[in-house]
Amino acid sequence: MSITQQHLLDAYRAQRLGEPAPPAPGTHDWQVVREWRDERQFRAVVAERPARSRTRIRHALSRWLPPRRRTSS
Template structure:
């Protein structure tokens, strides 16, 4: 079963229970990646002797 099929099942189940449907698959991917990047940058900058994260 792929993500679209699972989303359809979850949407149907939510409708049966009178709840809001779940967000579309992949909708929050970019915000999750940004959060991971920002966390990594904060962690790297907190280390003594490091002014910026490595490039490459």
């Protein structure tokens, strides 16, 4: 059963029972990612480690994206 079919089945059951429909798949994905990142940063600070989050992302993206050209002023 696909995730879409499961969602439709859950929505049908909720409607029959008079309950609110469940959120669509993928609705809260970014919120979950943000909360996971915040939790990792918090645990790093508590463990007295540097809480680096954007540095790794920038480093990974710098390998894929061409370098920016600087304009002279």
